[in-house]
Amino acid sequence: MNVYERMKQALITGKYKPEDRLTEEALTGEWKVSRTPIRSALKQLEFDGLITPLKRGYVVRSFSQNDIRQIYDVRSLLEGYAASLSAIHRTEQDLSDMYKANAEFQTIITSQGTNKTEHIQEVLKKNHKFHDAVMRASKDPHTEDLIRKVVVLPLVFHSFYWFQQRELEQSFELHEVIIRAIKDQDSARARSAMHEHIYQGRDRVLEQLKRSDL
Amino acid sequence: MNVYERMKQALITGKYKPEDRLTEEALTGEWKVSRTPIRSALKQLEFDGLITPLKRGYVVRSFSQNDIRQIYDVRSLLEGYAASLSAIHRTEQDLSDMYKANAEFQTIITSQGTNKTEHIQEVLKKNHKFHDAVMRASKDPHTEDLIRKVVVLPLVFHSFYWFQQRELEQSFELHEVIIRAIKDQDSARARSAMHEHIYQGRDRVLEQLKRSDL
DNA sequence: AATTCTTCAATTGTATACAATGAAGCGTTT
DNA sequence: AAACGCTTCATTGTATACAATTGAAGAATT
Numbered sequence: 001m002n003v004y005e006r007m008k009q010a011l012i013t014g015k016y017k018p019e020d021r022l023t024e025e026a027l028t029g030e031w032k033v034s035r036t037p038i039r040s041a042l043k044q045l046e047f048d049g050l051i052t053p054l055k056r057g058y059v060v061r062s063f064s065q066n067d068i069r070q071i072y073d074v075r076s077l078l079e080g081y082a083a084s085l086s087a088i089h090r091t092e093q094d095l096s097d098m099y100k101a102n103a104e105f106q107t108i109i110t111s112q113g114t115n116k117t118e119h120i121q122e123v124l125k126k127n128h129k130f131h132d133a134v135m136r137a138s139k140d141p142h143t144e145d146l147i148r149k150v151v152v153l154p155l156v157f158h159s160f161y162w163f164q165q166r167e168l169e170q171s172f173e174l175h176e177v178i179i180r181a182i183k184d185q186d187s188a189r190a191r192s193a194m195h196e197h198i199y200q201g202r203d204r205v206l207e208q209l210k211r212s213d214l
Numbered sequence: 215m216n217v218y219e220r221m222k223q224a225l226i227t228g229k230y231k232p233e234d235r236l237t238e239e240a241l242t243g244e245w246k247v248s249r250t251p252i253r254s255a256l257k258q259l260e261f262d263g264l265i266t267p268l269k270r271g272y273v274v275r276s277f278s279q280n281d282i283r284q285i286y287d288v289r290s291l292l293e294g295y296a297a298s299l300s301a302i303h304r305t306e307q308d309l310s311d312m313y314k315a316n317a318e319f320q321t322i323i324t325s326q327g328t329n330k331t332e333h334i335q336e337v338l339k340k341n342h343k344f345h346d347a348v349m350r351a352s353k354d355p356h357t358e359d360l361i362r363k364v365v366v367l368p369l370v371f372h373s374f375y376w377f378q379q380r381e382l383e384q385s386f387e388l389h390e391v392i393i394r395a396i397k398d399q400d401s402a403r404a405r406s407a408m409h410e411h412i413y414q415g416r417d418r419v420l421e422q423l424k425r426s427d428l
Numbered sequence: 429a430a431t432t433c434t435t436c437a438a439t440t441g442t443a444t445a446c447a448a449t450g451a452a453g454c455g456t457t458t
Numbered sequence: 459a460a461a462c463g464c465t466t467c468a469t470t471g472t473a474t475a476c477a478a479t480t481g482a483a484g485a486a487t488t
Contacts, residue, residue: 025469034443035470043254047261049359056450056469070354074295078360081291140284145263146292146360239439248473249440270439270480 004041018062072202083194086137094137218255232276286416298405300351308351
């Protein structure tokens, strides 16, 4: 893993917390590389929207409840759109990719891992794999690009960490609905199911946040 | 203007053409700065989607007809969405900003400038100002961000260069419809008018492209 | 003749020194 | 005591040298 990826992990796992200041100098010491790769990583993280530039250095970005709402809302719009395109353009290969990804998702959520954090990492990975397969079936790289940008941010909230078993199963079931609609080339249904799926995720995060803010 | 902005101009105006190779070394000579700022600029341009990275250096990105279609389509989705949000959240200040921007747009398109290229630059700027005002009224910085990304690319096609007077007037009129809908807090109408407006732009570019490809 | 290996040149990745910039603290003036 | 300007220090911007990597050309082997 290069510096960018490691710093991204640090941001996602919460090693760097909102409002923490990041200066090039300090980071060279921490990661044992020179300022050049640090600068490069910081710039990329800025693109990702994970850090905000100041006149001097950066801060780890903090997200309000409103931010989260808005991020999930556009994400729903975009992924719903992608799903509707996928219903039109999907190939047999795409379909089998989706099936496979969701089968793996099911395997993971039904197996209780030893370590919770590791288990969640796996769930996350398989979930991502499914969404990726849907996106790719759309054959629209530009939309994919935009979605990719909006998908990174929610990782910061560790949404899956708070999912109950029941909710993971709901996700699995909605994935199935989405696949079926795409298979049937039912654009409108694919879109709507995807919207629903993402809004469920949103509400879970929002709820959790409200609870921890009290 | 810094190196990034100047290089972006070079890409938009067509000084660098699709498939041209860009290497750091060569660019240092051209822009009379060291590799460090060049690298920074290239990275940013990559993010903008104006250039594509190779294993060695970059190429100026080329867009197929399909690309253009897809880019305008998501843009329509996103700007339509932003317009619908603006209809909900707009303040008096937002409205007067839109009015002002569109008044300026009208002034420009009715005045025949001396130099065509300069005139078009002005039209572009005022048009952009209007779209910006609409976006800002949405109060959704994340959507703004995504739109900004998708708005840069069409500049490469010099769409406005091909606009007839009649078509500029149509744009002005649709701007008015959009403003009115936002003023009336008619979300659905604002969204639909924005969709229509952007699709008109798309079709103009597509038509022009078809013509020049023959 | 085709294929693999070797070498070399071109290009990017990294480290680091120096320049420019901006922010904070200090002292002077009113 | 407040406001202004000056100095200093921390931090980023830029240039450049050196290391690592890749691609291409040519040589050697089958």
